[in-house]
Amino acid sequence: MTTAVTYPNAPDVSADDYVLIGLATCFIKADGEVCQVKIAEPIPSAALEALVKGIPTSYELAVATTLGAVLPAEEPQLPADFPPETQFCDDFAYRAIAAARTYKSRPEAQTHVPLDTHKTDFNYSTERKRVLNSDRIVKTEDNVKQHAYTHQVL
Secondary structure (H helix, E strand, O other): OOOOOOOOOOOOOOOOOOEEEEEEEEEEEEEEEEEEEOOOOOOOOHHHHHHHOEEEEEEEEEEEEEEEOHHHHHOOOOOOOOOOEEOOOOOOOHHHHHHHHHHHHHHHHHOOOOOOOEEEEOOOOOOOEEEOOOOOOOHHHHOOOOOOOOOOOO
């Protein structure tokens, strides 16, 4: 019998709830160079259903586990299949609880990657790089020019 882990900020989930954790290849810009990093992040059910249809993704591996295995006492733990240099995504605990809720509302999504298994046959691609710390700078030149009568009632 396992001890019951409760999450004070999420009373609707338990440690036995299903969650899928993905190993993503991301990039960070530093000093004009782009460095590759491995990130562990929860994958919600809607994203998983898109991934199994073959869209290109930065996920090279996904591990189906329980919330209690990756968040014992709300302190994140890496799944055993992940490399030791893997970093956690921002707000990992919050996102893991949110992802677990998506699998509770759509339990049929759990059949894509059954509990305690992993999936590696995604359409893995880093052609479009996921840059984690990019700044989006909007310039005046980016504005779309409109005709003078666009906002007038004719």
